[in-house]
Amino acid sequence: AVPPSDDPFASLNAGQRAAVEHDIGAASVRPLLVVAGAGSGKTNTLAHRVARLIQSGADPQRILLLTFSRRAAGELSQRASGVLQRLFGGGGAHGQLTLPWAGTFHAIGARLLREYAGSIGLDPSFTIHDRGDAEDLMGLVRHETGLSGLEKRFPLKGTCLSIYSRVVNTRDSLAAVLQASFPWCREWEAQLKTLFGAYVDAKQEQNVLDYDDLLLFWAEMAADPALGPVLGSLFDHVLVDEYQDTNRLQADIIAGMKPDGAGVMAVGDDAQSIYAFRGATVRNILDFPKRFTQPAELVTLERNYRSTQPILDASNAVIAGARERFAKNLWTDRESGIKPCLVLIPDEAEQARWVCRRILAQREAGIALRAQAVLFRAASHSAALELELMRRNIPFVKFGGLKFLEAAHIKDVLAVLRFAQNPSGRMAGFRAVQLIPGIGPASATRLLDAVGEATDAAAAVEAFGAPARSAADWAAFGALYRRLRTPGLRWPADIELVKQWYQPHLERMHDDAAVRAADLEQLVQLAAGHGTRESFLAEITLDPPEATSDRAGPPLLDEDYVILSTIHSSKGQEWSAVYLLNVVDGCIPSDMGTGSQDEIEEERRLLYVAMTRAKDHLELVVPHRFFVKQQAQLGDRHMYAARTRFITPAMLKHFEESAWLDAAQQQLRKPVPENVRVLVRERARNAWK
Numbered sequence: 001a002v003p004p005s006d007d008p009f010a011s012l013n014a015g016q017r018a019a020v021e022h023d024i025g026a027a028s029v030r031p032l033l034v035v036a037g038a039g040s041g042k043t044n045t046l047a048h049r050v051a052r053l054i055q056s057g058a059d060p061q062r063i064l065l066l067t068f069s070r071r072a073a074g075e076l077s078q079r080a081s082g083v084l085q086r087l088f089g090g091g092g093a094h095g096q097l098t099l100p101w102a103g104t105f106h107a108i109g110a111r112l113l114r115e116y117a118g119s120i121g122l123d124p125s126f127t128i129h130d131r132g133d134a135e136d137l138m139g140l141v142r143h144e145t146g147l148s149g150l151e152k153r154f155p156l157k158g159t160c161l162s163i164y165s166r167v168v169n170t171r172d173s174l175a176a177v178l179q180a181s182f183p184w185c186r187e188w189e190a191q192l193k194t195l196f197g198a199y200v201d202a203k204q205e206q207n208v209l210d211y212d213d214l215l216l217f218w219a220e221m222a223a224d225p226a227l228g229p230v231l232g233s234l235f236d237h238v239l240v241d242e243y244q245d246t247n248r249l250q251a252d253i254i255a256g257m258k259p260d261g262a263g264v265m266a267v268g269d270d271a272q273s274i275y276a277f278r279g280a281t282v283r284n285i286l287d288f289p290k291r292f293t294q295p296a297e298l299v300t301l302e303r304n305y306r307s308t309q310p311i312l313d314a315s316n317a318v319i320a321g322a323r324e325r326f327a328k329n330l331w332t333d334r335e336s337g338i339k340p341c342l343v344l345i346p347d348e349a350e351q352a353r354w355v356c357r358r359i360l361a362q363r364e365a366g367i368a369l370r371a372q373a374v375l376f377r378a379a380s381h382s383a384a385l386e387l388e389l390m391r392r393n394i395p396f397v398k399f400g401g402l403k404f405l406e407a408a409h410i411k412d413v414l415a416v417l418r419f420a421q422n423p424s425g426r427m428a429g430f431r432a433v434q435l436i437p438g439i440g441p442a443s444a445t446r447l448l449d450a451v452g453e454a455t456d457a458a459a460a461v462e463a464f465g466a467p468a469r470s471a472a473d474w475a476a477f478g479a480l481y482r483r484l485r486t487p488g489l490r491w492p493a494d495i496e497l498v499k500q501w502y503q504p505h506l507e508r509m510h511d512d513a514a515v516r517a518a519d520l521e522q523l524v525q526l527a528a529g530h531g532t533r534e535s536f537l538a539e540i541t542l543d544p545p546e547a548t549s550d551r552a553g554p555p556l557l558d559e560d561y562v563i564l565s566t567i568h569s570s571k572g573q574e575w576s577a578v579y580l581l582n583v584v585d586g587c588i589p590s591d592m593g594t595g596s597q598d599e600i601e602e603e604r605r606l607l608y609v610a611m612t613r614a615k616d617h618l619e620l621v622v623p624h625r626f627f628v629k630q631q632a633q634l635g636d637r638h639m640y641a642a643r644t645r646f647i648t649p650a651m652l653k654h655f656e657e658s659a660w661l662d663a664a665q666q667q668l669r670k671p672v673p674e675n676v677r678v679l680v681r682e683r684a685r686n687a688w689k
């Protein structure tokens with residue numbers, strides 16, 4: 001064995017080292033692309049690269065790190081920090097590294113837009129619409145332009161927003177997007193064009209941005225001959241993880257800021273591209289080498305450090321069936337006698353029981369709960385499992401499921417804060433003022449019109465002629481609003497005030513006010529972690545916490561809990577033991593899509609992503625009967641399902657197959673002496689003789 005070394009770079013293999021040392025000390029750093037398979041240390045290499053850059057004198061303030069989630073950004077900074085600590089010792093200036101510019105494209109975009117609002121004709125007090133608000137505004141505009149009355153078949157607001165978003169993110173024409181992804185809406189092209197024009201106007205009037213605007217406006221800034229270089233000069237290094245899931249707009253942002261690609265490093269794996277449904281494109285990786293005015297360096301990594309050989313073999317077999325991809329030869333020296341397991345089980349209830357039992361058994365065997373994860377295709381698939389975990393008091397945290405922001409009480413408090421930050425934002429204003437008893441849509445509209453015309457929004461609120469029975473409540477709201485509109489830094493004190501103001505309304509509207517109040521307490525805590533109201537609002541809208549305190553699970557008293565996650569949210573992570581639910585046709589591939597070949601291929605990559613999260617144990621559960629949540633009009637139903645088509649009979653050699661008998665059956669299978677035979681039918685018949 002190699003003796004442990006204090007040099008944190010000593011453990012890197014040749015490819016990783018080439019990436020980490022790339023153009024260190026050179027006058028200009030050429031663009032660099034790392035394409036490699038799952039678990040080959042791409043993210044790890046990125047962390048070492050950050051540390052190496054700082055070690056060689058780069059300014060952490062001038063490093064831009066773009067990741068897929070805030071969590072991923074935090075983990076990456078932490079890994080880099082660890083490397084630096086080994087280099088410089090714990091105490092020094094490098095004790096704790098903070099990369100001020102680390103986060104998702106959307107979060108960084110929001111910050112830059114606020115910063116440069118003056119130069120691009122934006123009012124810097126803009127608020128950001130989450131997906132729900134954006135859909136509602138689209139619905140409102142659809143109604144106002146008279147399109148909703150057109151015909152029943154005109155696409156619903158959610159579909160309209162998806163089409164709009166796809167056009168923005170892919171930079172394709174509306175016609176092309178309709179043709180490729182929404183063929184059943186093609187006949188509405190002209191009307192959609194009108195609708196989207198009106199939607200853009202509405203956003204401008206209300207001083208709100210949706211998620212797509214954050215990228216679009218950033219891209220516009222970056223493409224501008226005067227502003228682009230200014231943005232580019234903020235950063236010496238731009239590093240992007242999970243590059244396979246970026247879209248056209250994101251690639252344009254990078255190229256706009258750094259036309260020569262100097263200091264740009266992207267890492268990714270085309271076989272893990274799972275966001276095409278949101279406009280991401282594998283083309284970004286393919287085109288990267290010639291995207292800039294100077295050619296990019298290419299590094300590939302082939303050694304997998306994560307998984308055992310049997311897990312890798314099975315995953316490779318699944319992805320080998322893909323139609324097109326970069327050829328990659330992943331290998332590992334992690335030998336193991338344990339093959340991934342295909343567990344055949346009667347139904348979802350048994351699946352839940354079985355997974356719980358396995359989790360506990362693995363914990364007995366020394367694998368902590370938090371080194372275990374249960375993954376599934378859709379957030380709703382874990383319902384039965386969550387109940388079973390609760391019943392057995394196994395703590396868990398769910399990612400990618402019920403979003404904090406979707407809870408009504410959270411939305412209410414945020415609406416008040418947003419309305420205070422941006423009085424023109426009608427979605428927030430509409431929600432906020434209707435919290436007051438006696439204020440309905442008509443009064444709310446009148447008020448918002450008045451506020452829209454006023455120079456002093458708080459004065460307009462105070463002067464509003466609320467119905468007499470609302471007078472006292474209205475006065476209280478007016479005082480709160482005045483205070484929230486008064487400049488001066490009182491954060492997080494202001495959210496505490498909103499919470500206190502909201503408490504009686506909460507109790508009036510909800511039977512479970514206590515549980516919801518606990519959520520609000522959590523919200524206040526979160527707010528305390530931010531310097532200003534606007535940074536808090538932007539962050540919570542862009543990267544909301546994933547679980548509420550009324551999440552389905554016992555309180556987290558200890559640190560040890562199982563992770564439940566959608567496959568999409570599991571990207572980039574790893575666990576010792578991974579259980580994958582519902583590995584059946586209809587779930588993976590999902591039967592929700594149009595069933596086009598491209599969509600099916602994306603589902604294959606999704607299965608590949610799920611399987612490659614496992615380090616030591618991988619178990620795929622195949623329930624014979626499973627429950628499908630369908631579109632409302634069809635109702636839910638049970639289905640008899642077959643193993644996913646991505647695991648063909650020829651691949652079964654890579655798996656252990658185990659049929660599971662439910663608990664009751666097991667008990668019955670207690671051995672009975674061979675000579676015992678009870679002829680029950682005959683006995684029953686004899687009773688009638």
Ligand code: ATP
Nearest residue numbers: 011012013037038039040041042043044305306572
């Ligand atoms: P994914 O494609 O899933 O995002 P990745 O390529 O980013 O995977 P990492 O998450 O960086 O892979 O690394 C996978 C595992 O391998 C991690 O546990 C990491 O610590 C370990 N690892 C990476 N490089 C090395 C190395 N040179 N020596 C030992 N372990 C390593």
Ligand code: MG
Nearest residue numbers: 042043044572
């Ligand atoms: Mg990674």
